Amino acid sequence: MRSATEPTAASNRPAASRLRVRLERWNRKLHYYAGLFLLFFVWLFAVTGLVLNHPTWSFAESWTKRTDTNSERAITALGPELRGDLAQAQEIMRQLGIEGEILWTTTRTKADQFDFSSPAAGPLLFHQGRFGAKSRHPPAY
Amino acid sequence: MNWFYMQAWRWLADTTAYLILFISVSGIYLWYILRAERRVGFVLLFAGALSLFGLAYALSH
Numbered sequence: 181m182r183s184a185t186e187p188t189a190a191s192n193r194p195a196a197s198r199l200r201v202r203l204e205r206w207n208r209k210l211h212y213y214a215g216l217f218l219l220f221f222v223w224l225f226a227v228t229g230l231v232l233n234h235p236t237w238s239f240a241e242s243w244t245k246r247t248d249t250n251s252e253r254a255i256t257a258l259g260p261e262l263r264g265d266l267a268q269a270q271e272i273m274r275q276l277g278i279e280g281e282i283l284w285t286t287t288r289t290k291a292d293q294f295d296f297s298s299p300a301a302g303p304l305l306f307h308q309g310r311f312g313a314k315s316r317h318p319p320a321y
Numbered sequence: 322m323n324w325f326y327m328q329a330w331r332w333l334a335d336t337t338a339y340l341i342l343f344i345s346v347s348g349i350y351l352w353y354i355l356r357a358e359r360r361v362g363f364v365l366l367f368a369g370a371l372s373l374f375g376l377a378y379a380l381s382h
Contacts, residue, residue: 212352215345216362217369222345224373226338233334 269296 193201231240255275262268269282272294283297352362 212355212358212362213365215348216352216365217372219345219349219366220370220373222341226341226345229334229338233331233338 265294265296268294269298273298 258268280298286295
């Protein structure tokens with residue numbers, strides 16, 4: 181069987197027709213080759229899109245399979261020179277030896293509680309009402 | 322999903338994903354029966370898989 185991308189008998193056709201045949205052949209090749217190269221990328225987007233669209237599918241359910249771990253680390257009290265949540269979060273991360281972006285600091289609902297998150301450490305929860313601090317590390321899956 | 326537009330979007334997204342899976346699988350069959358394109362096709366398929374997993378590895382480390 182002749183391949184769909186093999187040249188046809190274009191030698192006895194007019195130039196415009198030959199050009200069209202050549203373009204069509206390269207278009208087919210480009211379609212095949214680009215499609216094959218990108219196949220797994222396309223599948224990745226299709227499957228992840230389905231999983232995001234159906235969070236109740238059991239095989240995609242990770243929250244019920246999580247393992248919670250908690251740890252406490254002592255830090256020195258934060259001084260008054262640290263103005264604002266960002267500066268305090270940076271100081272806490274420095275003391276804990278954590279480096280990375282601080283994603284958000286939430287509005288404090290309790291005066292002695294400070295929540296923030298860093299991709300390097302997951303969600304962190306600090307109670308600041310005493311000398312030490314308590315951190316809650318992210319669940320390990 | 323209690324808003325009509327969200328339900329419509331969900332249906333549309335599902336349809337698109339299933340359609341993409343179908344046309345890619347049927348495309349693989351149509352490519353595979355073209356013997357002349359098989360070798361270069363496998364090379365590109367392998368290169369694509371390598372790129373994807375290489376990218377995933379690089380992003381996760």
